Amino acid sequence: xxxxxxxxxxxxxxxxxxxxxxxxxxxxxxxxxxxxxxxxxxxxxxxxxxxxxxxxxxxxxxxxxxxxxxxxxxxxxxxxxxxxxxxxxxxxxxxxxxxxxxxxxxxxxxxxxxxxxxxxxxxxxxxxxxxxxxxxxxxxxxxxxxxxxxxxxxxxxxxxxxxxxxxxxxxxxxxxxxxxxxxxxxxxxxxxxxxxxxxxxxxxxxxxxxxxxxxxxxxxxxxxxxxxxxxxxxxxxxxxxxxxxxxxxxxxxxxxxxxxxxxxxxxxxxxxxxxxxxxxxxxxxxxxxxxxxxxxxxxxxxxxxxxxxxxxxxxxxxxxxxxxxxxxxxxxxxxxxxxxxxxxxxxxxxxxxxxxxxxxxxxxxxxx
Amino acid sequence: xxxxxxxxxxxxxxxxxxxxxxxxxxxxxxxxxxxxxxxxxxxxxxxxxxxxxxxxxxxxxxxxxxxxxxxxxxxxxxxxxxxxxxxxxxxxxxxxxxxxxxxxxxxxxxxxxxxxxxxxxxxxxxxxxxxxxxxxxxxxxxxxxxxxxxxxxxxxxxxxxxxxxxxxxxxxxxxxxxxxxxxxxxxxxxxxxxxxxxxxxxxxxxxxxxxxxxxxxxxxxxxxxxxxxxxxxxxxxxxxxxxxxxxxxxxxxxxxxxxxxxxxxxxxxxxxxxxxxxxxxxxxxxxxxxxxxxxxxxxxxxxxxxxxxxxxxxxxxxxxxxxxxxxxxxxxxxxxxxxxxxxxxxxxxxxxxxxxxxxxxxxxxxxx
Numbered sequence: 001x002x003x004x005x006x007x008x009x010x011x012x013x014x015x016x017x018x019x020x021x022x023x024x025x026x027x028x029x030x031x032x033x034x035x036x037x038x039x040x041x042x043x044x045x046x047x048x049x050x051x052x053x054x055x056x057x058x059x060x061x062x063x064x065x066x067x068x069x070x071x072x073x074x075x076x077x078x079x080x081x082x083x084x085x086x087x088x089x090x091x092x093x094x095x096x097x098x099x100x101x102x103x104x105x106x107x108x109x110x111x112x113x114x115x116x117x118x119x120x121x122x123x124x125x126x127x128x129x130x131x132x133x134x135x136x137x138x139x140x141x142x143x144x145x146x147x148x149x150x151x152x153x154x155x156x157x158x159x160x161x162x163x164x165x166x167x168x169x170x171x172x173x174x175x176x177x178x179x180x181x182x183x184x185x186x187x188x189x190x191x192x193x194x195x196x197x198x199x200x201x202x203x204x205x206x207x208x209x210x211x212x213x214x215x216x217x218x219x220x221x222x223x224x225x226x227x228x229x230x231x232x233x234x235x236x237x238x239x240x241x242x243x244x245x246x247x248x249x250x251x252x253x254x255x256x257x258x259x260x261x262x263x264x265x266x267x268x269x270x271x272x273x274x275x276x277x278x279x280x281x282x283x284x285x286x287x288x289x290x291x292x293x294x295x296x297x298x299x300x301x302x303x304x305x306x307x308x309x310x311x312x313x314x315x316x317x318x319x320x321x322x323x324x325x326x327x328x329x330x331x332x333x334x335x336x337x338x339x340x341x342x343x344x345x346x347x348x349x350x351x352x353x354x355x356x357x358x359x360x361x362x363x364x365x366x367x368x
Numbered sequence: 369x370x371x372x373x374x375x376x377x378x379x380x381x382x383x384x385x386x387x388x389x390x391x392x393x394x395x396x397x398x399x400x401x402x403x404x405x406x407x408x409x410x411x412x413x414x415x416x417x418x419x420x421x422x423x424x425x426x427x428x429x430x431x432x433x434x435x436x437x438x439x440x441x442x443x444x445x446x447x448x449x450x451x452x453x454x455x456x457x458x459x460x461x462x463x464x465x466x467x468x469x470x471x472x473x474x475x476x477x478x479x480x481x482x483x484x485x486x487x488x489x490x491x492x493x494x495x496x497x498x499x500x501x502x503x504x505x506x507x508x509x510x511x512x513x514x515x516x517x518x519x520x521x522x523x524x525x526x527x528x529x530x531x532x533x534x535x536x537x538x539x540x541x542x543x544x545x546x547x548x549x550x551x552x553x554x555x556x557x558x559x560x561x562x563x564x565x566x567x568x569x570x571x572x573x574x575x576x577x578x579x580x581x582x583x584x585x586x587x588x589x590x591x592x593x594x595x596x597x598x599x600x601x602x603x604x605x606x607x608x609x610x611x612x613x614x615x616x617x618x619x620x621x622x623x624x625x626x627x628x629x630x631x632x633x634x635x636x637x638x639x640x641x642x643x644x645x646x647x648x649x650x651x652x653x654x655x656x657x658x659x660x661x662x663x664x665x666x667x668x669x670x671x672x673x674x675x676x677x678x679x680x681x682x683x684x685x686x687x688x689x690x691x692x693x694x695x696x697x698x699x700x701x702x703x704x705x706x707x708x709x710x711x712x713x714x715x716x717x718x719x720x721x722x723x724x725x726x727x728x729x730x731x732x733x734x735x736x
Contacts (some may be wrong), residue, residue: 307548313728
């Protein structure tokens, strides 16, 4: 297979398989991505056989394409890449950041064809496809050529990052844990625990998938949360608190985290200002935890991208509602969401056998 | 296979298979059971081959054993039952009600062995096993001999009926449909609709599985519900309203139902008295619909056996809570429930594509 054998608008079966493999590589667990997306790359020779693979391990480390090129040179030698095809999950960057631009590296290596699954949404880094085309390389934007399975894997791989980069602010996931009747505490304010031990451990996994965990000063003063990730595989997320009140010296958030990091105090009540400051700290995915007033402020500002709700099989009948006033007065104004995932969190040994928690992932519905 | 070949404490494979078949027959859709349980019966000859089958179609019709005996006599002749084995899902009755006792019918037919899966919990009808043993027939209470799959099918088959007969009052299922934040209406009281069209149709299926649908006069006056079953396969459940206030002549519940039946007005505020009156009307399974105050009264009296909760992907932020005060003041007093089933009700054509409703079945946890 040479680049001339395959039209620019079709995908060779070997390239389809390579893309599936590149997606698997990109989705490797336990990466410390920082502000960067997940990317995987597979290099194929002229016969469609795999020359080398690579994936990105996070900000400050080489990009997926660079890793794969290095691996190919080690394995096959410097000339192995003449006429090779690079299959990449994301459009190669044209931007010199902490590493050189991948489009140049692919061009200079003599690659004959580049297939990528997603256009780079980043205004600064984009333009790699044009650089490659200008060098006479076959470039295939495969977004519309993938089957449904691969296309949905591409969408899911960097959903939060893509949204963040497109909007120019961190992606916001609002986590809420409630009783079956929508309460977060009993009448006297006690709330430990409404959800099962298994559900609380699931929250740690949720935290491990974001780069920032945010609470309001109200929650800080009421609950003194630690906001750390138990058994973290990757990095601890940044712990952030938002509001005008001071963080007491004795608060858990005033102490360094398990990795020695300090919490960040955003001295504002404006969700947009808080997100702008987090963006400047290279944050791309914020988890709102606790603070029904804080969450309502984000919601009313249209700054919630996703809701993750843990519904526990518990009735309280009284106590604070999980969700504060959203400004909705009548049923036609109800905030409708689309369910994107439902998981049953089975009880663990510390829980009662029937203590199944339902975990819903939802996205606010566009055009209501 | 004769009765002497099989010890009273073991189950022949043919008997195991016959029990599975009897359970399937008992669970036939669209039956009008009235106050009676579901029962299936399979008659086997001495070689373990099926002679005939039968199942009960509801109060006033022949019992499963009688149906099977009649079918066997028609198919094989009057002497076919000498030495036969009757495999029945429920202990044969010893009680002359609207039909004669099945234990006598089996004895008189010359059956040599009777295998049943559940002891009759009914104080009046029970005793059939003893009648059969006294006649020298091998009797096997197979409750502890069934594999997990069959045992759980036996438990589920008549769960509500068994509980009702054991407690001497109708089984109570409380249906609640809420937004994700536990509200049943918006701030101005409007509530049509919080749940999807698909979820509302599912409620009709839920109603079709009970014999009584109950609301309070408060809900009657506020919502004027019809409480009928759309596209009913079996009978319409009894429509009942509870409370001291009169039913207005113009209310939907004041008109005859689709089958010409009248609604029943229970002039009491006492859940126990209401259930006693329904029991006297031969009601065994009551669905509480609407009326958070009514539901709370049943809950606080310990008279809720099951909760079916429809959680819609909607946020309201304000409006009445789905569940009224249950007398719970602190988290250690929370009402914990065991999840017995989770169903995702997919949206239908009238709904938005992401409008998945989560349907939870739960039972109040014993010993908290």
